[in-house]
Amino acid sequence: MPGFEYSEFEDTVYTPYRRVLVTGATGLLGRAVYREFQNNDWNTLGSGYSRARPRFLSCNLLDEEAVRSVVHNFQPHVIVHCAAERRPDVVEHHTEAALNLNVHACATLAKEAVAGGIFLIYISTDYVFDGRNPPYGENDAPNPLNMYGKSKLEGEREIIRHCPGAAVLRVPILYGEVEKVEESAVTVLWDRVQEGAESSTIDHCQQRFPTYTNDVARVCRNMAERALQDSSLRGIFHYSGKEQMTKYEIACAIADAFSLPSSHLIQLTEQPAGAGAQRPQNAQLECSRLELLGLSVEPTVFKSAIRDSLWPFLHDKRWRQTVFH
Ligand SMILES: NC(=O)c1ccc[n+]([C@@H]2O[C@H](COP(=O)([O-])OP(=O)(O)OC[C@H]3O[C@@H](n4cnc5c(N)ncnc54)[C@H](OP(=O)(O)O)[C@@H]3O)[C@@H](O)[C@H]2O)c1
Structure with missing residues (x-):
C-alpha cells in the first residue's frame, strides 16, 4: 500500500496498554510528544513521512486508505496530530x-477518530488570531492574517465538525531539541547570535511567547490521561510560555x-515592506482553561x-565548560 508499511511495527499491536498515535513524530513538536508518552508507560506509535525511516512509521497523511489502515491496525486510544506545514511563507506560496x-488530512483523521472512539488532540496555533487585541481566550473570535493561520483554523473546524469530542490545543512559537537550528523560528536565531563579529538587525516589533516543546508534550499527556477518565474533555485549549519577548529580545536571551x-x-x-507573510503583532494566548482543569504545566524558564x-x-x-560547570 503506498505510503504505509506496517510489518516491523506489528509487535506494538494489541498490547494491553494505553496506545497513542503521534503524527508528525519526526518533527520539532512530534519528537517531544512521542518521547513524553513513550517515557510514561504509553504504547506509542509515531508516524512521519520523508524522515520516518528507520525509527518511525512512514504514513502519508494525504493517503486516506493508508491513514485508515494505520488506525485500524494500531487501534489507538488517543491520537496527537502534530503533522502540518507550519512555515507561513511556504503556505503562502x-x-x-x-x-x-x-x-484535508485533519478531516481524514477526525473521521477515523470518531469511528474508533479515539480521543484526538489537534495541535493548532496562535496565528488564528490577528494579534490586535491580546490576550486571546479560547472563546475569542479568530481572524487569521495569513494563509497558514487560515489553514490551521480550517483544520480546527474540520476536526470539530467530524469529531465533536476532539480537543484543539493552540500553542505559540515553539523551540526545543532540534536536528538543525532552522527547524524552529527561535533556534534559527542561534547563527545570528554566534556571528559575534557581524552586526545583525532583528525584529523588535512583534511580541512572541516562546514555548518549549517538552512543556507542550506534557500538556498533551495530561490531556490524554484525563480524557481516558473523563470523556467530557473536549473543545479548544490554549497553552503558552509566559516570557514575552520580541525576536531581538529572544536573540539577546540566547x-x-x-x-x-x-x-x-x-x-x-x-x-x-514585503517581508513575507503577514504575522500578528501580539497573539498572546490566555490559558486559564487548562489551568482551571489542573492540566497545565509551569513553563520551563527560557534561559x-x-x-x-x-x-x-x-x-x-x-x-x-564555562556555562555548564
Ligand atoms: N513550530 C512552531 O513554532 C509552531 C507554532 C505553533 C503551532 N505549531 C503547530 O505545531 C505542530 C507541529 O509543528 P512542528 O514545528 O513540529 O512541525 P515540523 O517540525 O515542520 O514537522 C512537520 C511534521 O509533519 C510531517 N509531515 C509533513 N508532510 C506530511 C505528510 N504528507 N504526511 C505525513 N506527515 C507529514 C513531517 O514529516 P517528515 O518530516 O518525516 O516528512 C513532520 O513530522 C503543527 O501543527 C504546527 O502547526 C508549530
Whole structure:
C-alpha cells in the first residue's frame, strides 16, 4: 500500500496498554510528544513521512486508505496530530499542498477518530488570531492574517465538525531539541547570535511567547490521561510560555544563556515592506482553561530550556565548560 508499511511495527499491536498515535513524530513538536508518552508507560506509535525511516512509521497523511489502515491496525486510544506545514511563507506560496495537509488530512483523521472512539488532540496555533487585541481566550473570535493561520483554523473546524469530542490545543512559537537550528523560528536565531563579529538587525516589533516543546508534550499527556477518565474533555485549549519577548529580545536571551556577547545584535523597529507573510503583532494566548482543569504545566524558564536545546550547536567548547560547570 503506498505510503504505509506496517510489518516491523506489528509487535506494538494489541498490547494491553494505553496506545497513542503521534503524527508528525519526526518533527520539532512530534519528537517531544512521542518521547513524553513513550517515557510514561504509553504504547506509542509515531508516524512521519520523508524522515520516518528507520525509527518511525512512514504514513502519508494525504493517503486516506493508508491513514485508515494505520488506525485500524494500531487501534489507538488517543491520537496527537502534530503533522502540518507550519512555515507561513511556504503556505503562502504552496497553498494547495499546504491545505491538503493542514485541512484535508485533519478531516481524514477526525473521521477515523470518531469511528474508533479515539480521543484526538489537534495541535493548532496562535496565528488564528490577528494579534490586535491580546490576550486571546479560547472563546475569542479568530481572524487569521495569513494563509497558514487560515489553514490551521480550517483544520480546527474540520476536526470539530467530524469529531465533536476532539480537543484543539493552540500553542505559540515553539523551540526545543532540534536536528538543525532552522527547524524552529527561535533556534534559527542561534547563527545570528554566534556571528559575534557581524552586526545583525532583528525584529523588535512583534511580541512572541516562546514555548518549549517538552512543556507542550506534557500538556498533551495530561490531556490524554484525563480524557481516558473523563470523556467530557473536549473543545479548544490554549497553552503558552509566559516570557514575552520580541525576536531581538529572544536573540539577546540566547546570548545571555550562553554568556555570549549581544552588542552586535541591533533592534529592527519597523517592519520592512514585503517581508513575507503577514504575522500578528501580539497573539498572546490566555490559558486559564487548562489551568482551571489542573492540566497545565509551569513553563520551563527560557534561559534553561534554550541551553538544553542549543548546547549541541555550540562551536566554542570552552564556552560550554564555562556555562555548564
Ligand atoms: N513550530 C512552531 O513554532 C509552531 C507554532 C505553533 C503551532 N505549531 C503547530 O505545531 C505542530 C507541529 O509543528 P512542528 O514545528 O513540529 O512541525 P515540523 O517540525 O515542520 O514537522 C512537520 C511534521 O509533519 C510531517 N509531515 C509533513 N508532510 C506530511 C505528510 N504528507 N504526511 C505525513 N506527515 C507529514 C513531517 O514529516 P517528515 O518530516 O518525516 O516528512 C513532520 O513530522 C503543527 O501543527 C504546527 O502547526 C508549530
